Amino acid sequence: MNYSDLVELIKTISYENVPDLFNFNDGSYTFFSNRDRVQAIIYGLEDSGRTYTADDDKGIPTLVEFLRAGYYLGFYNKQLSYLNTPQLKNECLPTMKTIQYNSNFRLGTKAQDGVVEALGRLIGNASADPEVINNCIYVLSDFKDNIDKYGSNYSKGNAVFNLMKGIDYYTNSVIYNTKGYDAKNTEFYNRIDPYMERLESLCTIGDKLNNDNAWLVNNALYYTGRMGKFIEDSSISQRALERAMKEYPYLSYQYIEAVNDLDLNFGGKNSSGNDIDFNKIKADAREKYLPKTYTFDDGKFVVKAGDKVTEEKIKRLYWASKEVKAQFMRVVQNDKALEEGNPDDILTVVIYNSPEEYKLNRIINGFSTDNGGIYIENIGTFFTYERTPEESIYTLEELFRHEFTHYLQGRYVVPGMWGQGEFYQEGVLTWYEEGTAEFFAGSTRTDGIKPRKSVTQGLAYDRNNRMSLYDVLHAKYGSWDFYNYGFALSNYMYNNNIGMFNKMTNYIKNNDVSGYKDYIASMSSDYGLNDKYQDYIDSLLNNIDNLDVPLVSDEYVNGHEAKDINEINNDIKEVSNIKDLSSNVEKSQFFTTYDMRGTYVGERSQGEENDWKDMNSKLNDILKELSKKSWNEYKTVTAYFVNHKVDENGNYVYDVVFHGMNTDTNTDVHVNKEPKAVIKSDSSVIVEEEINFD
The missing domain is CATH 3.40.30.160 (Collagenase ColT, N-terminal domain)
Structure with a gap:
């Protein structure tokens, strides 16, 4: 298939029809190792960028996903590392601008929203320059101006989100390859103020905030904090976050997000240079949300x-x-x-x-x-x-x-x-x-x-x-x-x-x-x-x-009667023939519980795997038999077995542990513990003479 036909085919499908697109294998290597083929996709995307309409995206979302897959594979696999070079990725810049200068580059129909989203995804994986970034301001302004209508529209919100995310990811990734890791040494410093102004405006939308648009406001706050370093006067972004703190209720998500962004990006200080007690705010939030x-x-x-x-x-x-x-x-x-x-x-x-x-x-x-x-x-x-x-x-x-x-x-x-x-x-x-x-x-x-x-x-x-x-x-x-x-x-x-x-x-x-x-x-x-x-x-x-979904039964939360722990011990022995059953009781907020541990001697060992199967079945039967007794709390007993052994008679042996409920916190529990003696006598004695103990 020639490159032109390939591009036309890609335009007609969804990237979801190519499930291994982002997986490195022989097929993906063969496809993306051909530089001319990749270049043809870039040219095809530029042509679609010139001709898409409000009703026809000309395959832009799928073409973008193919390019993103190539860049992704180039990043993680040295065999395709040529795809991870700035030179190749920058070849997308004219294509991006062609998409943006099409009069249909705006929020509107499903096709238009999809093109905006695709551009954001491409920026994140490929490249951007100040012109590409500033060309996005009209989309952000349109969303802010029509937030009552657009805020509940997922495709529009997602389009704006992907623009913000892609721009943030790319610009910050550039810093990691810049001298001194300093935003001042990038081409974006002091050249994307129009974009930053629109981004900051999305941080505060007043009483228009609701459950539908809050997630986008939260992301605007996050990206404002991260990208403030590209403004010559970074306190502008600080003040945008401070305005959010004043506008939204204390300990609301937006308030906490704004404080967090000031902490991460501005040393925990406000624009006046004063410290913000973020630890106290987090402690207050834990108390509010987890009381x-x-x-x-x-x-x-x-x-x-x-x-x-x-x-x-x-x-x-x-x-x-x-x-x-x-x-x-x-x-x-x-x-x-x-x-x-x-x-x-x-x-x-x-x-x-x-x-x-x-x-x-x-x-x-x-x-x-x-x-x-x-x-x-x-x-x-x-x-x-x-x-x-x-x-x-x-x-x-x-x-x-x-x-x-x-x-x-x-x-x-x-x-x-x-x-x-x-x-x-x-x-x-x-x-x-x-x-x-x-x-x-x-x-x-x-x-x-x-x-x-x-x-x-x-x-x-x-x-x-x-x-x-x-x-x-x-x-x-x-x-x-x-x-x-x-x-x-x-x-x-x-x-x-x-x-x-x-x-x-x-x-x-x-x-x-x-x-x-x-x-x-x-x-x-x-x-x-x-x-x-x-x-x-x-x-x-x-x-x-x-099939169903196993969940605990109502027996666990129904009203419970107390029972002497020693009676429980005897009942378990009766149905199980377990020897040396010791008890341990622990207190919980609503009840006490017990663990009882003893030794079960089974039949002649048939090997550990078969012994396990037999013990597993027998223990289930023991629990079911115990549940037949009149005390309902036996329906809360669980049990397990460990430590397989074979005794001198050739029978398998396991330690068995039962756990269950006993609501009586005043029960006189007879727990098997090491005895302790307190002995009193004279402080000094004579060797070989009788000693009197109290």
Whole structure:
């Protein structure tokens, strides 16, 4: 196909029709290594820039995505590094100006909005000069002047956002390649004031601020702070941020964003040179947005929550953690922390009222918020938010279970801190951590771990559109698909090859990176295993109507009666035949809980894998039998088993741990502890004479 025909073809398709466009492979290398072909796309884009109309974008968005893909691949792959040179990227400048000087370059129809958005994306990946940047002022002015009409229109807001984002990204990237990393040494210094004036005007829109346009105002504040250094008198941008602080309520998102931008870009000072007490403002924000604190398990489990997250929801999440922990311990076969004295000795869970309030976590706690939740191991804390079905296909409890699994992984399976050590150098654990977190989120109290319908529905029916076993085992962050397919692989191993699951996990626990890599390599090249994995996905999809999302039952939050801990101990012994059952009680804000640990002796060992299956089934039966007793609180008991052994009679042996509720905080608990004696006698004695003790 000649270049002209190729360009015409690209104009007629969406970039989404080329799923591997941004992936480096033989096809993308062959395509983008041809300089004449890339130049033809640039010329084609310029021609479209000259001829597009309000009703026909002439393929500009797709042509731009092809160029962006080339620049992206050139940045990350030395084989295409010629695409990452300023000389080549600057060849887009005449094309950009052609697009801008077309009379249809404005907000308006869907086609026009798409062209504006595409230009912003191209600027971010390619190039810009002061003329290109200042030519964007009419779009920003138009949006501000018509904010009542445009503010609720996503395509227009997104077009303006991509312009701001692209200009900010490119101009700041230039600084990193400039002498002294100083904006004064760039071509933009003191030459983009018209653009900055329009950008700053979007920071303060008075009583026109609403839920539809607030996100764009927040971004205008952010980019104003970052780009103020390109103005000769940077205090102009400072004052724009100060005006926002005065205009918007104290501790509103806009107020906090403005203060944050002053802190990051102007040394935490206002335009008069006075310090702003940002630490106090952040502390006040935490108090406002996370006013409630709940403690469980003698203070080892702490929840900080927004005032709209109900007390019942907090209780449900606590019990969800116990269901997940019980099933997790069964599979990974370890309930002892890999390292003592780490921050995760106390787990803190932070839950915001909504996705909007969660975004503040980026500022007041300093962690990314472009996610449904995030666990930070080095502070033993995970952050998430309450959500409605319209805001997320996953419930808060599902996200909680996922993030809680990350806590368990870091404490009991993966040595060291997250992101550190050889396991993290090549991202070989990415699929394991995310895929098994999605898997363990399906934990139940008495029926093992169930595949969640909410995740299964994200799997493709057509095998050609799925990730292969190799793809899953080598997945990296950047796509969400591997979460779903890692979930499916975990479910496959759990139900069909628990030995494989255990072997993989043991390599990680033992910090055996080379052993793990070799094992992954052998799995990746096993085409028969891939077929079984794909067959299992078929079975999940064929049964999808019968799947659900495991969540804790109402039994956990219904009214509860107290029961003597010793009676509980005896009842558990009665249904389980467990020996040497010791008890430990911990206090929580709403109830007390107990752990009971004993020894279960099974039948003749048939090997660890078969023993595990037998014990797993028997423990489920024990819990179900216990639930038949009249005390309803037995329906809150979870249990796991660890430490496989074989005794002198050839029978398998496990340590079994039960966890449940006892609401009576005044119960005289008989806990097995080391005895302590207090002995009093005379302060001096004579050797070999009798001593009198009180």
